[in-house]
Amino acid sequence: MSDFLSPNLVVFAMTIAAAFLSFYLATGRVRKQAIASQTKSHSLNQYYGFYVSLWVLVPAILLALMWMFAADPMLTSAAKARMVDAYPNLPESFLNLKMAQLVNIASGYIKAPDAVMAAQAELLRAAQASADRARSLTLAAVMCNGFFYAFRRVSPELRARVLCEAFLRRLFFLSAVVAILTTIGIVASLLFEAVRFFREISLFDFFFGTHWSPMTALRPGDAAAADEFVAGSTGSFGMVPVMAGTLLVAVIAMAVAVPIGLFSAIYTSEFASWRVRNIVKPTLEVLAGVPTVVYGFFAALTAAPFFRDLGLFVGLDVSSQSALAAGGVMGIMIIPFISSLSDDVITAVPQSLRDGAYGLGSTRGETIIRVVLPAAFPGLVGAFLLAISRAIGETMIVVMAAGVAANMTINPLESVTTVTVQIVMLLTGDNEFDSVKTLSAFALGMTLFVITLLLNVAALTASRRLGQRYE
Amino acid sequence: MDTVVDMAKAIKIQAKDVNVFYGEKQALNNVSIDIEDRSVTAFIGPSGCGKSTFLRCFNRMNDVIPSCRVEGSIMMGDVDVNSLQTDPVLLRARIGMVFQKPNPFPKTIFENVAYGPRIHGLAQSKTELDDMVEDSLKKAGLWGEVADRLADQATGLSGGQQQRLCIARAIAVGPDVLLMDEPCSALDPIATSVIEELISELQQRFTILIVTHSMQQAARVSQKTAYFHLGTLVEYGDTKDVFTLPKNEQTEAYISGKIG
């Protein structure tokens, strides 16, 4: 069998063909019956076709999915057991390599290096072939079953349209459930690992410890030494400096983004003619599409050296990876975010309030500062909170520009580290995945998640309050 | 057009040949009118005839609309409202406006009334400001209802209370003239009659121009009535004359409910 006509593809094509065929047969049947019984069928003919096709397709798809998750791993583990017999002395990691090779040989991508592998590959191929055959037969049986069940029910009285719509409704509902469940799953796995971390390190040490150096904790002896060295320290997993760094960068980012974003929003919503607005607004929004890694470049290669040189020039000692550079560039990144949201909020303030202010003799500035902005305030707060939560969760820029040393400082000229940077540091490279060090990444991730979640909830509440006020 | 001027009352505002354009479209045609001091003048006419547009000429609110252009002169004393030299900000302190839909600011009741005195720097001290707020609320007939809840949000008041708050807010700046564009159209009959009584009281201190769609309201509260049709002032005179013996057949048709 050629590569292109792999068994999967053939089975897939046959399934689709079966679906079309059943559509055709079902519409034919209902048409004939309607003529024979001189009645008008409940739904349009096509719905009977869809109805039967769904009964053919959906069970088949479910079966194929189940097969993928259950049968394929069974095949692989059986092959692996045979490999262990064939190469009794091979270490585990090497065996895994051999397994990968074996799968490729069996699929015909590479040639077998020796007779043992060739024999193993032949066994695997045979097993796969019989599994494929079994799957095709089961699929065919399931499809026939579905077809006959549905086909026999097709008659002009059958409410096929209602049934099809019920199916669609369930499909959409299922999609929503899947989206929510995956989120819950992610959070749960995060929580699970975090709990494992907190079995080793106490909550108090983690949240209130002021010393963060997970790398030294890797070697137990050194960690103890380091702990003693930092006299009276609570351990190497104190997240306070990391959190402080995160907040410092976020505050710098907001200090850049809030004034510029808010003022440009005031300009586009209150002053710009619609023609200017139609140019300025999309332009700002395009900035939001720049990949964050590009901002990272800019921060590391342009902004950071610039601030360092500037510092040298005025006689300040600026670290080559400063919170200022990272925060400043991150601020630029969230400007469009703030300006776009704020513009929407300000535009939503009713014109009648502006008229009222003008009618009392307010100037344009007074109207904006004393009436429009206060009226928009809850929505603006919501926009800012969303922006902060973006800034806190942002990774690429800080990885490239902020630094890794967990300095406990509020000096923007020094290098700081952030939660996201630490997570990247902890989980990239060679790691055992159950050391306290890697587990601490999950604890950090959990903390970050809770903070951004709270910020987002607060933002939502704030803007909902604005909505209620002017409905 | 003939204008009947009651010699007992002085002329507060004199509009001459006012034309208003929205872009190319002319909304008002050579409107001339003399408004009496300390009286209520009602503007009536079918929808879209230019009543609001004309009312907004008196405090230059049409400036806010980019496409709008106003020609002609509107003299108030020796000030030409429509002249480029006149500062609309100062003008609007002398000519207050009340809108169709109550539009209190999303602030406290106190802050709403204090807004005008604050931006115009009218009060020298906190006590003076308090007095001004109290005085304005009393004139607007709202003091009794809100005296003990000045720190509450204004948006929590009923529609009729909100509209009286807007009147108090306008009065607090100390204007001579009040413009009201259908001030009761968003209110129920009881709130409406409260506002109508208020207008009759305010008339002793202010010159009031009111746009209304209710003929009964015009008859109840106004001394003078101006009837507009398709951007022209068709008839202007004492309210009792306009309603009992309209000179113009269009006016008669409108008043008797045949147009509008």
Ligand SMILES: Nc1ncnc2c1ncn2[C@@H]1O[C@H](COP(=O)(O)OP(=O)(O)OP(=O)(O)O)[C@@H](O)[C@H]1O
């Ligand atoms: N902002 C605007 N832009 C363009 N045309 C306008 C604008 N405002 C009003 N017009 C036009 O000017 C004319 C007069 O409108 P105006 O609002 O003064 O009428 P009105 O007598 O107050 O009507 P109503 O009783 O419905 O309030 C109308 O034809 C209207 O379409």
Ligand SMILES: [Mg+2]
């Ligand atoms: Mg109007």
